[in-house]
Structures are given as structure tokens and as C-alpha cells.
Amino acid sequence: MKDKLIECIDWLRGKGVNYADCRFVRREKEALRVADTHVESFSRDLNAGVGIRVLFDGAWGFAATALLTPAQLKKTAGQALQIARASTLTKHEPVKLAEQEAFVDHYRSDCKKDPFEVPTEDKINLLMQVTELLRKSKKIKTAEASMDFYRTNKLFISTEGAEIEQDIIESGGGFYAVAFQANEAQRRSYPNSFGGDFTTRGYEFIEELRFLDHAERVREEAIALLKASPCPSKETTIIISAPQMALQVHESCGHPTELDRVLGTEISLAGGSFLTLDKLNQLKYGSDIVNITADATVPGGLGTFGYDDEGVKAQRNPLVRNGLFVGYLTSRETAPVINQCSNGTMRADGWNRLPIIRMTNINLEPGEWEIKDLIADTKDGIYFDLNKSWSIDDRRLNFQFGVEVAWEIKNGVLGRMFKNATYTGITPAFWNSCDAICNKNHWHVWGVPNCGKGEPMQIMHVAHGASPARFRNIKVGVSK
């Protein structure tokens, strides 16, 4: 394959392109879903192809094909060139790319136990045991457990001389139960909602999740939610659990720091960002204890890799330092706008998609509190756990997030349970109200395998390190 890609690159070079890259991606996926007493679906997918990106006369073209013969690849290279020529019809300023070292390297993610080698029976048995435990009450209407595994091989060749190969294994899973009674249905999940937790590690991660140790609690909490009171509508102190903090970081910090959104190039779908260029190094995004970092090098993070899909080496950079907004997620095209080089966040959802700026591991750095001390220190408030609903405006200011379960905090003790709980806020005001963050003992990198962005739609695997945190004067519930 490498020789075929180099041939394409040489052909494009001969056509006078400003720049071109060819990316071969081969991805295997295995997905298992157990529903109640049976395997609801079990599928394996193999997907491979080449995407060719061309910058010609200062305008972009991209074409991709699943047909991997030399003739088809050359045809696709020609198509990308033809598309770039068409793009020049509306060109303003020619695209210029930030300088970039041309790496020659091979990156492999850490994997102790290849998930594709684990016997299928073992995986199904574990998931079956989970749903059996969940269904030990007649109030559980549905119990589902799942695992997903990916093995990706990528080869990147550019006209600048980059030759980068990457092999990445991803593993993840989770389960949920839906309790039902009368006119009420409530869901509880582990370890996170919407598919669980994910990493760039092997099957050892699934074993560490210890599904069976958590099934009984999940079942009982789902049942308890049936009788829980609705979340009250008021302004109060809230403590947000680590997985919900991951969602909070994702929506209100990760997306608005994407420089392509800031520059308006994602308007047609996802929208823009309130973090306009004038706010860099000026805006007090959060309180002094808020430190948020983009770190594509965290071991095992779902947003961890060797190089992005422009050949930029993975790196760690601050986005918010001591509450001050100090950095964007950038690409080779956007970074020069702020007089920087790319910080390596361009990724594509497969060979058939154009790389765009994506979150890596966007982490809220740990603070100093133990969770028990933080709850004990809270006189009156609500504890929010595991995401259930998410909504935020197209500049990432007004958000409203709902959770699976909430608990009242009275005089430093968790009390009665609330259902259908939501909290809402305006992003900078919210982060400036943060007065406590839990320490590294409670910090975990949560994998998010379903971040949507771009047209055509691209689903990206990203992650967020987070621990529980406390916020003051937050509006909870929705008043009638």
C-alpha cells in the first residue's frame, strides 16, 4: 500500500499541487449487544480505503475510494485535483499551511490483551451474567449490556515527505437497566451512559471495569428512581460527578475551543463559538482553580494517538490556565491565524472523511478535594450523576444538561433521590462559579466514542479527564 500511496503523491506533485496527502485506513470493528436474555446483535466489520487531500492554487479538494487498485487510486487523485480546481471558483485568500516537520515513524497504542483474540463465548457469557443480575427484579423492564472493539491501521504519506503508520486498539463497554412501573420508566447505567466507557487499550480494560460488581447497585438505583421526587426548580449549589463533568467539559470547553468553529467554518452544522479571537489570553473563562488541558498523550485515553491526520505529533497544551482562556485546538490551516503552529488536532472519521479539528483528551485537571470532604463541606445542594440529556446553543453559551440521577445534599450528607434532574447555565458564568475540584484519586479519563461534527457527518472518539467538582448558584430543574 505504501508504494501505491507514494505513486499517487508523486503524480500529484507532478501536477503542480501546493500540497497533498494520502491516507490509507483499515479499521476492524466488533460490536456485541446482549438484551435481556439473548444476543440482540453481534457484528464484525472490516472497512478499508484511501482518502486523498489536495491543495491546488490555494484551494482544497478531497476524494476517497474503497477500490484500492493503482489505477483507481490514480483516478481518485485526479478527482481530488479536479475538485480543488472547482473550489478556486469562490477563492478569496489562498490557503497557507503552518510549517510542519515531516515525520517518519510507526506508533502503536498500548494493548496487553488483544480484544479480537478473546474467545467470543467469554464476552457473551460476561454480558449475559450482567443482564441476568440486572433482571433479578420484575421492575426491570429492560437490561442491556454491550462491548465494542476497534483495530485501526493508518498510513499517512504527504508531499512534504511524511511517512507515518499507526496501529490503535480501542476497547469499551457498559450496561444499563430500565425500571418500569405504572406510568414511570427510569434508566440507570454503568460505568457511563450511552455505551459505557472507552479507551485505547485492550480487553484488560473491560476486565478492570468489573461489570458484575456494579450490576446490583445499578438495578436498585433504577428501581429507586421510580419513586424518586422530581428535581426541584431553584438556584443552588451543585456537585457534578466525574463522568458528567466529562460531558460538561466536552460541550462547554472542548467544542468552543475548536479554532475552525471560532473562524466560522463549522457554522452550517455545529455552529460557531463564543471564544472569539479577541478573548484569547483575555477572558476569565473560569475561576482560578479551573485548569483545562488538551492532551493527546495521556496513556489509554480514547483521544490518544501518535500523530494527527495531518502528520502533526500528539502533544499536550493548556486551553484554560488558572481560569484564563489561553489556547485553541488548531490545525495547519487555522494555526497561522493566531501566529502559531498546529497543535495536532486534525482527525478524520476514517479514510473517506476529510480531517477536521477534533478534541483529543480535553481534561479538567484535578484539584485537591476528597469527594467525601466536598460533600461534607456542602450545606445545601444537589449531586448530579451520569448524563441523560444534553443541549447547548450554537456558540456554546447557554447549556442545559440532564442526568440519570441526582441526590439532595443537606448539611453535608447525601439525602433523598431526585429523578429527571437538569441544570442550566451560561458557560463562563458557570465555570467562574466553580469553587472546588476533587483530586487525582477521583480523576479518570472518560472515553466518548460518539462526538458528531462536520458535513458529511463524522463521529469521533475523544476523551475527557475529570473528577467531581462543585459549582455555586446554579439554576436546577425547569420551572413551569
Next chain:
Amino acid sequence: MIGKEKLFAKLEKILAQSKADQTEIVFIGSESALTRYANSYIHQNVAENNYRIYFRSIAGNRVGVASTNSLLTDDLKTTLDNSLAIARTQPENPHFPGLPKPAKYKELNTFNDATAATSPRDRAKIVRRIIAQAAKKKFIMAGALSTSTDEIVILNSRGVRAYQPTTVCSVNMIAMSATSSGYASATSRNIAEIDFDRLAVQAVNKCERSQNPREIKPGDYEVLLEPPAIAEMLEWLNYVSFNCKPYQQGTSFLSGKIGKKLTSSQITLYDNALDDHSLAFPFDFEGVPKKKVFFLEKGIARGVVYDSVTAHKEKVKPTGHTLTPESANEGALGFNIFMAPGKVKRERMIAGIKKGILVTRFHYLNGYIDPRNAVLTGMTRDGTFLVENGEIVCGLKNLRFTDSFLRAFDSVIAISKEVERHDSWWSAVGCMTIPAVHLGSFRFSGKTDF
């Protein structure tokens, strides 16, 4: 395009080699292109040629799925064998009813030569025209124009043989000033049916009229929801309530409510993939013919869409709404949802509002807060207006709504005669066909700064 004869010839040979009790092959071949523009120039311009070939092998009642995007005969045979190996590792699934039998499909013309022949330069020229409309007002334009050609084939060992070629052209555009934005969109199988200039003028007009927006206090208002806003709401309800899976789990607002009146009698919602007013398509992804399914008929709960597995669980007939094999765990979805039109001309609807809010579209809706009560939340976007005494007064800063669809749509005052098509989750096989709706009560729960 590979073509019907070549595809069947290739796939029949693979099917004949299966050692499973029953076998199904789903083929989706796609040539698609999308020209994306922002800040009034083309910044992303892509094309793709891809295939999805799914094999579903049945051993007893055990089901295995394997898929590939390779057309090489050896790869196809290996994937077929893998699907049977997967099936054999599983326990029996009592809910699997077997693969469907052959059926007759409605003949539909779903392919348009002009759309299929659209070149990158053709798309760029159209985009240039769209941008030019915004430039007249010194606005900038952002959006996307896509054209695609698909071939979908279903065949199984019980004799199902289904083939349908499709084309789709979709466009969206957002005109932007320093303080406002305006939206327009369209979708069609035939690119020549889309009036790009009229849409661009529509987006520009909305942008112009919503400049320097005022702030309004959140609360309960009359609203005129334009078709894109309603399409966004129905897309969520399709997933969390019209779908057999949440219905059977008890989380759908229709669960346990069939036959009960849930909204205004002016509201009729249904899925009908055989109606040419939609982007019609004759069968689902296991070759079951599409059926018309009512969700709400004159406000009364009627039913949901099914695939064959969920239909078997409930001892009803499948409705032709099965998803692709790798999405079997998602349940079934409506691909071609309609809201029945009313009797009022669209241009006269604003005249009926004493004090209310016109919403062009919503952003980032979510329907998981309380799906049993059809509670949705989301932000307005790209054209929100204050209406007083039957006239648009000014643009408004964007608002968050949090409300029950059932409560809000129990307050219907009028529904437009005219309907619009809006993109659904997969435009090759369908779209939403939606009127504008005037509601007497709609709850805005928050506001934002722009």
C-alpha cells in the same frame, strides 16, 4: 453505479456458497459529493466512492452479522463465512422470526440523471450564486450542497430480491450579518427542482430582518414554528418514541397510550415511504415492503414502526422499517415522516398572531429528559422573531425552550396548507414532509446572549 444485473450476478454467486440455514446480503453502494462553504468561499469540497456489504447468517435461531466494504470475491466469501461463525458462537435467540419471504414492491422512480451527473464545477457554480445573493446585502454565507447516488440491494436465501437506485440533492444555507443570521434549506431527488436563488433570498431576508435582535423574557408564548423547527422535534420523537424499541421498553410517550387522545385533533403524524411527496423508497433493509404507519391520527395515539424482530415479540406484522444489520440494536425508525397539512395559507399565518414568537429552526435538541412525556429542550437559531398584531416587529436573541411536545401540540391554532421537505437522518431513503404550525402555548425556559 454498478447496475442491477452486475450486482445480482455477483451477489447471487456469493449467496449460493452459504452454508447457513438462512442467509441475507444487504449491499449499499454510494457515490457522494459535498461542497461546503463558509465566510462566502468553498472551504471543504469532498467526494467519496464506497460500498457496504452486510451478511446476516442464521444458524437455527442464532444470528451473526459481518460486513465489509471490499468488492473482491475472496473478501466477500470470507465475510460470509465470518457471519456464520459469529452466529454459531451464540445462544439461541427466541425472538428471531427468520428472514422475510419474497414480496412485491411498489415501483418508484427514485433516480434522476441530472443529480447523478452533477460535477464539482456544477456545485461550485451554484454555491457562487448563493454567495452572490448574500453579497448584495454585504452578508456572508455558509452552508453545504451535496449530491449523491446510491444503489441498495437486498437478497436472501428465501427468495427476496430487491434493488433500488436513488439520487438526492440537499442544500442548506445560513446568511450572516454581524448581529443576525437567516436559514433556508431544501432536498430533492432532482437537483433541477431546487430553486437555489429563491432559497438564498429567503435566507438573506431572514438575516436582514433579524438584525440587532432584542432580548425577550423567557416564558409561555404563542409561537409559529416553521417546518425546519418541527422537523428537528420530530427527528427526536422518531428516535425516542415512534421507534418500536423504546415503545416496548416503556419509555416512549406512546407506550400504553394507544387509542388515547394525546394532542390537538389537528395533529396527524405518520410515516409513509410510498408517498412521492417524500423522498419515497419501497422497502426496508431486510426487504420488507414499506407500509404507512400512523403515530398520531387526529391527536389519537395509533402505533409505532417495527422491524421483524420487534414485530415478532409483539405478534404483529413488521412495518418495513428495519435498519441496516449493524444497527439492529437501535430498533426501527421512520424514514419518511409526515405531519398532515392544515387549511391556512402559510403567508396568512403570521396575521393570526397577536403577540408571539416566530421560530425558524432549533439547534441541538434533546429528547431524553423525560421521553414518557415527550419533553424536549433546544435553542432557537438562525431567525427568531417577535410578532405583534400580525406583523414581524424585530429579531429576537435566541431562546431555550423546554416543553412537552404533547402539551404544546395540544394548543394548535393553525397548520399551514403548504408543506416542505427537510432532511432526515439518511436522505437516500427518505425525508420529513412538514407544514408550519401556530401553537397557542409554548414554553421558553431560558435565553442566550446573541
